[in-house]
Amino acid sequence: MNIENLLEKTLTKPQYKAIKILGDQFHKMGTRAFLVGGTIRDLLLEREVSDIDIIVESDPSNLMHKFDPQYQIDVISNSQFSTCKIKILNQAVDLAMAREEIYPTSGALPVVTSSSIEDDLGRRDFSINALAACINPPNWGEVLDLYRGLEDLQSKHVRILHSGSFKDDPTRIFRCIRYSGRLGFSLEDGTRTQLLEDLTYITLLSGVRITNELVKIYSEKSTNSILDLMDQFEVLGHIHPGFPKGPEFSKRKKLLTDISIPTSELVLYILISLIQTDQRMDLIKRLDLGNKLSKFGRDLNRIELIEVSSSRTKIYKQLTEVSEIAISVADAYVSKELRRNLKLFTNELKTISLCIDGEDLMGIGIPHGPKIGDILSKIFTHMINSGPLSKPDQIRMASKFFGDS
Ligand code: ATP
Numbered sequence: 001m002n003i004e005n006l007l008e009k010t011l012t013k014p015q016y017k018a019i020k021i022l023g024d025q026f027h028k029m030g031t032r033a034f035l036v037g038g039t040i041r042d043l044l045l046e047r048e049v050s051d052i053d054i055i056v057e058s059d060p061s062n063l064m065h066k067f068d069p070q071y072q073i074d075v076i077s078n079s080q081f082s083t084c085k086i087k088i089l090n091q092a093v094d095l096a097m098a099r100e101e102i103y104p105t106s107g108a109l110p111v112v113t114s115s116s117i118e119d120d121l122g123r124r125d126f127s128i129n130a131l132a133a134c135i136n137p138p139n140w141g142e143v144l145d146l147y148r149g150l151e152d153l154q155s156k157h158v159r160i161l162h163s164g165s166f167k168d169d170p171t172r173i174f175r176c177i178r179y180s181g182r183l184g185f186s187l188e189d190g191t192r193t194q195l196l197e198d199l200t201y202i203t204l205l206s207g208v209r210i211t212n213e214l215v216k217i218y219s220e221k222s223t224n225s226i227l228d229l230m231d232q233f234e235v236l237g238h239i240h241p242g243f244p245k246g247p248e249f250s251k252r253k254k255l256l257t258d259i260s261i262p263t264s265e266l267v268l269y270i271l272i273s274l275i276q277t278d279q280r281m282d283l284i285k286r287l288d289l290g291n292k293l294s295k296f297g298r299d300l301n302r303i304e305l306i307e308v309s310s311s312r313t314k315i316y317k318q319l320t321e322v323s324e325i326a327i328s329v330a331d332a333y334v335s336k337e338l339r340r341n342l343k344l345f346t347n348e349l350k351t352i353s354l355c356i357d358g359e360d361l362m363g364i365g366i367p368h369g370p371k372i373g374d375i376l377s378k379i380f381t382h383m384i385n386s387g388p389l390s391k392p393d394q395i396r397m398a399s400k401f402f403g404d405s
Contacts, residue, residue: 001142001143001145001150002141002142002143003043003044003133003141003143004140004141005141006043006044006046006141007019007043007133007141010043010046010049011043011049014089014090014091015049015052015091017089018052018088018089018091018093019035019052019054019093019135020135021071021088021089022054022088022093022135023135023136023137023140024137025066025067025068025071026056026063026135026136027136027137027138028068029058029063029066031056031057031058031063032056032057032117032134032136033054033055033056033057033134033135033136034054034055034056034117034132034133034134034135034144035052035053035054035132035133035135036053036054036055036117036120036121036131036132036133037053037124037129038051038053038129039051039052039053039054040131040132040133040143041128041129041131041149041153043133044131044150044153045153045183051092051094052091052092052093052094053093053094053096054093054094054095054096054135055095055096055097055098055117055120055132056095056096056097056098057097057098057116057117058097058114059082059097059114060082060083060084060095060096060097061075061078061082061084064084064086071088072088073086073087073088074086074087074088076092081096081112082096082097082099082112082114083095083096083097097114098114098115098116098117098119098120099112099113099114099115099119099120099123100112100113100114100115100119100120100122100123101123103168103169105204106167106168106170106201106204107169107170107201107204107205107206107209110123110168110169117132117144118144118146121144121146121147122146122147122161124161125160125161125165125169125172125175125176126149126152126158126159126160126161126172126175126176126179127147127148127149127151127152127157127159127160127161128149128152128153128157128158128159128179128183128185129149129179130146130147130149130161131143131144131145131149131150131153132144147161152188156183156184156185156186157185157186157187157188157191158176158179158180158183158185158186158187158188158191159187159188159190159191160172160176160190160191160194163190163194165194166194166195166198166201167198167201170198170201170202170204170205171205171209171212171213173195173198173199173201173202173235174210174213174214174216174217174235175213176191176195177217177226177229177230177233177235178213178216178217178220178226180226180229181220181222181223181225181226181227181228181229182220182221182222182225182226184225195233196233199233199234199235199238200238202235202238202239203238206288207286207287207288207289208287208288210239210287211268211287211288211289214267214268214271215264215267215268217230217267218263218264218266218267219263219264223253224250224253227249227250227253228247228250230249230250231246231247231248231249231250232247236248236249236271236274239271239283239286239287240275240279240282240283240286241279242275242276242278242279242280242282242283243271243274243275243276244274244276248274249270249274252270252273252274252333253266253270255332255333256269256270256273256329256332259325259328259329259332261325261329265293268287268289268293269293269296269325269329271283271287272284272289272293272296272297272300273300273329273330273333277300277301277304277305280297280300280301281294281297281298281301283297284297295323296323296325296326296329299321299322299323299326299327300326300329300330302318302319302321302322302326303318303319303322303326303327303330303334303338303342304330304334304338305318306318306319306338306341308335308337308338308341310341311385312344312349312384312385313381313384313385315341315344315345315349316345316349316384319342319345319349319350320350327342327345327346330342331343348387348388349384351388352380352383352384352388354376354379354380354394355390355391355394356376356379356391356394356395356398357376358372358373358376360395360398361375361376361398361402364395364398364399364402365402366398366399366402371402371405375398375401375402375405376398378401379394379397379398379401382397
C-alpha cells in the first residue's frame with residue numbers, strides 16, 4: 001500500500017514540505033527514514049496529525065551536521081535515548097533512532113539497543129501504532145505493516161503484538177484503554193482476555209508511572225468514555241485495593257465538575273476522594289503524590305471522620321485547619337447529614353470572630369494581664385457553641401466573665 005496521496009491530502013502544506021525535505025536529506029545521508037506511530041495511525045484515520053514522529057536507522061543527533069545548509073534546522077532538544085526534537089520550516093518534528101527494547105523485568109524500564117525499523121515496529125504497543133510509511137524518495141509513502149495494523153484500523157480494534165506485552169510494560173494497559181476510548185475502537189478478543197489476566201501487573205508500576213498515565217487520560221477529549229472503560233475493567237482496584245468497585249470513577253468525576261481544580265490535577269483529587277478513609281494515606285504514598293495532595297488527603301480524612309451528631313465546638317476544631325478545596329470536594333459526595341455539618345462550618349462557624357481586643361477590655365476596667373487573653377478566648381468559645389455576638393454583646397459578656405472570676 002502507498003499513501004502518497006493521503007500524505008498530500010491530510011498533512012498541512014508546511015508539514016508535507018518539512019517531511020519531504022527530511023526524507024530527501026536522510027536519503028542522501030544513506031539512512032532509511034519513516035513516519036511512524038501516532039502520526040501514521042492518525043493519517044490513515046484521516047484525523048488531524050498533531051505530532052510528526054520520524055524514525056531513522058541511525059542516531060539522529062549524529063546526522064544534524066550533515067543537513068544541506070540551505071535548510072534551517074533548529075535542534076530544540078536532544079535526549080540521551082537517541083531522540084531529538086527539531087524545528088524545520090517552523091514545524092516541530094520528533095526524530096528517533098530505530099531501536100529494539102528488552103524488558104529485564106515486568107514494569108521496569110527497557111534496555112534499549114539501536115536496530116532496524118522492523119525491530120522498532122516490533123517493540124511497539126499495538127498494531128495500530130506499529131505502522132510506518134517510508135519517506136525516502138524512491139519509496140515515498142510506502143506503508144510497512146508487519147503486524148496487520150491496517151486490518152485493525154479497518155475493523156476498529158486495539159490489538160497487542162504479543163501475549164507478553166502487558167506484562168513487559170503494564171502502562172500499556174492504560175494506553176490500551178485510552179486508545180480504545182479515544183478512537184471508539186474495541187479491544188480485540190485476545191487482547192481483552194490478556195488485559196483482564198494481566199491487570200495484576202499494574203502493582204509493579206511505580207507511582208509516578210501510574211500517575212502519568214492517569215493524567216494523560218484526563219487530558220483526552222474523550223475522558224468520560226475512557227473512564228467508563230476504566231470502571232468496566234475495574235482498573236482502580238488494581239492501583240489500590242481500597243477503591244470501591246463499580247462505576248465510581250466516572251460518577252465521581254461528574255460530581256466534581258463544578259469545583260475549580262486544574263484539569264491536570266483533577267484526576268488525582270478524584271482518586272484521593274474515592275478511596276476508603278483508612279486507605280487514603282497509603283494510596284498517596286503509593287502514588288508518591290507530594291505534600292499538597294497529602295494535606296488534601298489528611299483534610300478529607302478529618303472531614304469524613306466527623307461524627308454526624310458532633311457538637312458545634314467539635315466540628316469547628318475538626319475543620320478549622322481544613323482547606324476550602326477539601327471541603328468543596330467532600331461536599332459533593334458525603335452524606336446529607338455530614339454535608340449539613342460542613343455547611344454549618346462554612347456559613348457560620350468559620351465566619352465567627354472577635355470584634356473586641358485587649359484595649360476594649362481595659363477600656364471597661366479589666367486590668368492588663370493574662371485574664372484578658374482568658375476572657376477573649378472564653379467569649380470566642382461561647383460564640384462557637386451558641387452563635388455570633390455583636391460587639392456590644394461581646395463587651396457585655398467580657399464584663400460578666402470578669403465579674404464571675
Ligand atoms: P498520541 O496521539 O497520544 O500522541 P502516539 O501514538 O503518538 O499517540 P506516544 O505516547 O507519543 O503516542 O507514543 C508514540 C509511539 O511510541 C506510539 O504510537 C507507540 O508506537 C510507541 N509507544 C509509546 N509508548 C509505548 C509503550 N509503552 N510501549 C510500546 N510502544 C509505545
